[in-house]
Each structure stands twice: as C-alpha cells, then as structure tokens.
Amino acid sequence: PPAVGAAYAIKRADANRAVVCYFGEGAASEGDAHAGFNFAATLECPIVFFCRNNGYAISTPTAEQYRGDGIAARGPGYGLLSIRVDGNDVFAVYNATREARRRAVAENQPFLIEAMTYRIGHHSTSDDSSAYRSVDEVNYWDKQDHPISRLRLYLGRRGWWDEQQEQAWRKSSRKMVLEAFEQAEREPKPPPHLLFSDVYLEMPPRLRRQQEELERHLETYGEHYPLQQFQK
C-alpha cells in the first residue's frame, strides 16, 4: 500500500515517474497485497507491481501458498493489466518492465509483472533448505536454468564475452568485495548516542533524558560494554 500512495502523489505532482514495487509470491498472500492492488487500480496509480515468484517462501512451496494460477492471474481480478515473464531471462524482464513503466506513466494505471524463477540459495543464513527440498531439485535450476549463466551463454555466442574475461572479472570482483568487507570491518560502528536519533524528527525531552541516562550509565559501567567497537 505505501508504494501505491507514493505513486498517487507522484501522479499528482505530474512527475512523469512511476513506482516499482518488488515482492515475493509469499508476500502476495498478505492482506496488504490485496489492499495494494485494489487501491492502485481504483485510484489509477502509475505503479508497476513486480512479483518475484521463486517457488518458495522459506520452506513453503507455491502449492501451499496459492491454488490459483500464480500471482499474474490475480491482476485482472483487480483491473490490473498483467503479464507473466520468464524471470531468468534478463531481456524478457527488461522489456516487460520497460513497457510497463512507459505505460504506467503515460496512462496512469498500474501493471502487474510476475517473474517466474527459482530460489537456489537458502532463505537466509538461519535456513538449511535441505530440510525441505532435494539437492537434485536445486542443482537442476542451478545448472539448467540460471539467469546469469543464460546471459553468459548469450554474450559468449555473440563474441561479447569469453572464458578469459570471465576468470579475470571473477578474480577482480572477488578482490574488490573482500577489500570492501575488510575496510568496512575495520571501521568502528557509529557512536551509541545515535541509538536515540531519528525516532521522531525532533527528540522528545523524555527521550533526551534517556539518552543522558545512558551516557551517565556508561561513564560508570562502560567496561561492561563493547565500547571499543564503536565511535565515541
């Protein structure tokens, strides 16, 4: 719903812009999704709803998430022009998004794109997906239908990329990322008094007193806190 509100305001501001709102097929089950779609349609908002359908919401496969024809099929029920694309095809996704955006701005109406793909990784570092799906299934998608591999093949066939560039790029990327990590890890964290910032635009007196209370507390008990990891 917030995406839709933003789109409405953008429309009124004649900004010639649209909002794109990304969500998974799991999130589409929330009541908020229904609200978002319906508001976007009734209030004629320039928004592109982009559903990343990757087959799983943590351990929940799509068969347990919905029984209809995915998310795209819901769009027409709301009056949303909808399209389903191969989410692992970079160009299909690009073309659908570009056209949806163009029309959303030109016609002040919402669009729904459902990109079909597969979640190769675990849901998070707290998840071990072997508990609910087979390694064979994961390997199939990883090897046979991976968006990056497909683009790689496409580029290779046109002579725009080769194995040598691939290896060099991987090596330099890895170096760049690891250096960034190391650099970031060396940085001390922001100072603890920022814990109290940005609750409101202005800090209420009661909160300022709590901030001062923490400051005083740390003066006496600071040794028991990881202050060395933080800026002063």
Added chain:
Amino acid sequence: GQTQKMNLFQSITSALDNALAKDPTAVVFGEDVAFGGVFRCTVGLRDKYGKDRVFNTPLCEQGIVGFGIGIAVTGATAIAEIQFADYIFPAFDQIVNEAAKYRYRSGDLFNCGNLTIRAPWGCVGHGALYHSQSPEAFFAHCPGIKVVIPRSPLQAKGLLLSCIEDKNPCIFFEPKILYRAAVEQVPVEPYNIPLSQAEVLQTGSDVTMVAWGTQVHVIKEVAAMAQEKLGVSCEVIDLRTILPWDTETVCKSVAKTGRLLISHEAPLTGGFASEISSTVQEECFLNLEAPITRVCGYDTPFPHIFEPFYIPDKWKCYDALRKMINY
C-alpha cells in the same frame, strides 16, 4: 514421572505432542510449521499426526489468526503459530476485535476459547527492529485474551499446555534467545502450570523484583549481586501471566519489602511495568519506602547494532536497585 533433557524449543514440541495426542481435534498451523518450523518447535509432529493436523498456511497473519478463531469456535482446538511476535500486528484486529470479544459480544453463546497463538518473542542478540520485539503491552490492554510468557523449558511446557486447555483465547510468547540456550529436565508426560499465578523464585526482605521471560534470569543475577555487594536481600518474582496478572502475589511481596523494581525489554513508556507500578502504588502506597523503579528498553524501536546498549541488562538493573536502596 519420566523426564528428559530438553531445551526450550524441545519442551514446546513436547507440549504440542502431548496436546495432539490427547485431543483428536487439535491442529497446529502457521508458516513453515510442516517441516519443523524456523525454530524447530514443530519437528516430527507432521509425520506423527498427519498433514491434516500439522500444516503450513499461506503467508498471512490475519488469515492465520482468523482461521484459528474459526476452528476454535466450532469447538476444535486451534494452535496457531505466528513466526515472530514482531509479525503479529497484521492479526491485531482479529485478536482484539474478534477473538477477545467473541464471548462477550454473544453473551456467552459463542466463544473461541480453544484458540492458542504462539510466537517467538524478545531480543536475540542480532534480531534488530523486526525480530526482537516484546509486544505484550499492546495485548495487556485487551480484555478477553490471556497473555503468558515462560522463563524456561519446564515452565514453558506446563504453561503452554495450560493455555491450550484454557477456555479463553491465549497468546503464548516464547523467548527465542532461550530456544537452544535454556536446557532442563522436563517431564515427558503432560503437566500443567496454572495461569495468572506469579511465582516467587527467591524470598527476600528488602526489595521486590518482578520480570518475565528472559529478564527473570537477569534479575536473578542482580539479586545475587545485590546480596554480595550490598548485603541486600531480594525477593524475585516471575510474573508468568501478563494478563490477567497476579496482583495479589506482587502486592503481598511489596507490602513486605517496601521496594519494587520491574524490568522488561519492551520500551519504558506504556510498557507493562507501568500497569504494575500503577496498581502497586494504589494497593501498597503506605508500604512504599521508595518510588517504584522501572528498568526497561528505551523509547525507541529495537535497534540493530546498538542492542547491547539498549537492553535493560544486569548493570542497569543493579544500578537502579542500588539507587532505590539508598533513596
């Protein structure tokens, strides 16, 4: 009877296992419960009791609770899981306007007393804004539901079984930081711990300290510190049920000690300590030797990297206790 070493999530599994075994109408449902749950609380239950009794729902908290209310209204036992207490808010309307008022609005013609909602609760070290919340205060303001928070595996199983059997809709918050960390010998067979009864863990004469969930362990440690460093004798109370809460045990204790410290992770303003403080000063005004002290989270969203500074740890509690003694 026979006991087994169980951590908190295993004690939950054990309670659910007992409930499903005893009550053929009981069902357990929520997001990702089928494979065992994101905290492993439901491991093995689907295999044992079948896919019509232990099942995943779509990703929709208002649906999960509403659906649970419906099951309960027919007389069957509904045990709903909300994946994190932080996500309970989409279900707030179902809980407050439907579940809590079901019996009252129908003049006891109908009720959803067979509904229990479980949710992981509280700080976990790295949970940040949306995996650390303690929302009990929002629900304490809602007559018609019960709110229960255990401090340990042994307590959790007995309290959860009581919630499931209680004829009122209950919310059961499980301290997620204790899921693996807390381990105890827990009876394999079912047993009940009564709701709305606080437990005095340690008697004392100088100060009463009240907490629930994880924070009970913090104040226990503070009680030991107070005894050692200040020669102060503390009475430690685990409230256990937030709503309806055991005013008698707490007031009786404060009438004896004259001093009260209440501590919770949830923010200070409007936190449940305010209700306890208000009631105690009404009941025990003349007994009080010092103002009632609350050591709570700050009035901010639950922070990410600043968590060590945010939580009402033993040093903050100890310092507050010291000031109260010297008042």
